Amino acid sequence: MDRTVAERCILSVGWLADRPKTFQSVILQRARLVEIATGEEILTAGDEGGGIYGVISGGVGAYVPQEIEGEKLARILRTGAWFGYGPFIRGRPRSMSFRIMEPSVLMHLPLATLNQTAHASIENMRALSAMSEYGVDVALEIIADLKVASSHRRVATALLRAMPPEDNGGDGGPRRIFATQDQIGELSNLTRDVVNRELSRLTKSGAVGLGYRYVDIKDAATLRRIAFEGYPDKHGS
Numbered sequence: 311m312d313r314t315v316a317e318r319c320i321l322s323v324g325w326l327a328d329r330p331k332t333f334q335s336v337i338l339q340r341a342r343l344v345e346i347a348t349g350e351e352i353l354t355a356g357d358e359g360g361g362i363y364g365v366i367s368g369g370v371g372a373y374v375p376q377e378i379e380g381e382k383l384a385r386i387l388r389t390g391a392w393f394g395y396g397p398f399i400r401g402r403p404r405s406m407s408f409r410i411m412e413p414s415v416l417m418h419l420p421l422a423t424l425n426q427t428a429h430a431s432i433e434n435m436r437a438l439s440a441m442s443e444y445g446v447d448v449a450l451e452i453i454a455d456l457k458v459a460s461s462h463r464r465v466a467t468a469l470l471r472a473m474p475p476e477d478n479g480g481d482g483g484p485r486r487i488f489a490t491q492d493q494i495g496e497l498s499n500l501t502r503d504v505v506n507r508e509l510s511r512l513t514k515s516g517a518v519g520l521g522y523r524y525v526d527i528k529d530a531a532t533l534r535r536i537a538f539e540g541y542p543d544k545h546g547s
Contacts, residue, residue, distance in 0.1 A: 311366065311415045316343055319366045320417055324390025325444045326364060333437045336427060341417045346410045348488070353394045353408040355381075360404070361420040362394045362441070368414025369474065369488065373407040381407060383496040384452055386472040386489065391448075395441045398424045412488040456499050465508040466537035468497040469518065473527050484519065484526035494525070512536070 317338055321327050326334055343366070346352060353360045355375045363370070365387050372393060373381040387393060387408075396404040398421060419427075428435045455471065458464045472487045472494075489497070495505045509525070512518045517533040519526040527533060 311343065311345070313343065316366045316415060316417065319389055320364050322390060324364070325392050325441050327390060329437050329440070330433075333434065336430075336434065337419065340423050340427065341419050344416050344418050346414050346416060348410055348412055351407060351409045352416075353404060353406075355405055355407045356403050358397050358403050359421050360394055360397070361418060361422075361424060362392055362398065363408070364392045364417040365389055366415040366417060368416075369411045369472075370414060370416075371409045371411045371493075373409060375405070375407070383489075383493050385448060385497070386411060386487070388473075389475050392441055392444065395424075395438075395445070397421060398428075399439060399442050460540060461498075461500055461504050462508045462511060463537055463540055464498045464500060465494065465505060466512065466517070466533050468494060469512075469525060469527065470530075470533060470537055472497060473530065484528045485530070487525045487527065488523065489525065490523050511541070515541070 320338075321334060326337060329337075341364070344363075352363065352370075355373075367389060370387040370391070370393065371383050372385045372387055374384045375381050384406075393406075393408055394404065396402070396406070424438065428438050451471070455464065455467045458467060469487065472489065474485050474487070476485065491502055491505045491509065494509070495502050498505065500508075509518065509520060512533070513520055515532055515536065517527070517529045517536060519528050
């Protein structure tokens with residue numbers, strides 16, 4: 311990906327987009343672009359290094375460890391999201407794992423670079439520490455989504471959260487989420503059978519189309535309406 315395009319994407323939304331231009335320049339000068347293929351785990355719970363990554367394009371799965379059932383997919387991170395800052399902010403091993411779910415372009419700053427940047431000025435330290443606020447926002451969204459009692463609204467909400475930006479499609483086609491039904495079940499905290507049923511209903515509504523290990527968002531407005539209001543009476547509740 312062209313560097314100019316990459317910088318424009320990472321400055322379009324999220325933590326870095328909200329920082330002062332002078333600080334943005336510092337980060338962009340020190341960051342490098344990396345392209346990573348599907349399936350690679352780039353940061354693992356329990357690790358202490360690795361630095362931070364910002365998503366330019368593609369999708370990165372954020373996994374939360376569970377003692378009983380192992381890791382669970384909590385969110386698919388899209389353009390503008392930054393992750394991996396736990397060891398820098400807290401000085402402790404990271405508590406989450408991150409795995410590439412589709413070919414992705416990321417921006418990377420090693421931990422040593424972060425520390426050097428933070429030590430350069432108190433303003434830099436404050437700007438870097440602000441990353442954690444965005445993580446809290448995402449955590450609150452996840453909690454709120456899982457509090458939704460209706461299974462069809464919860465699946466619709468999970469798909470909305472996982473949906474890539476409109477320009478990620480490139481060819482003008484539907485926005486595609488590369489995720490299995492099991493992974494959608496993890497995002498919505500529902501069983502595979504329930505997810506299968508709700509995806510079938512969403513397909514009949516025209517909101518989505520299903521393929522092998524992916525979901526196409528065909529009508530985002532309909533999907534959003536179902537997420538917030540449920541189905542019309544003729545579809546049942």
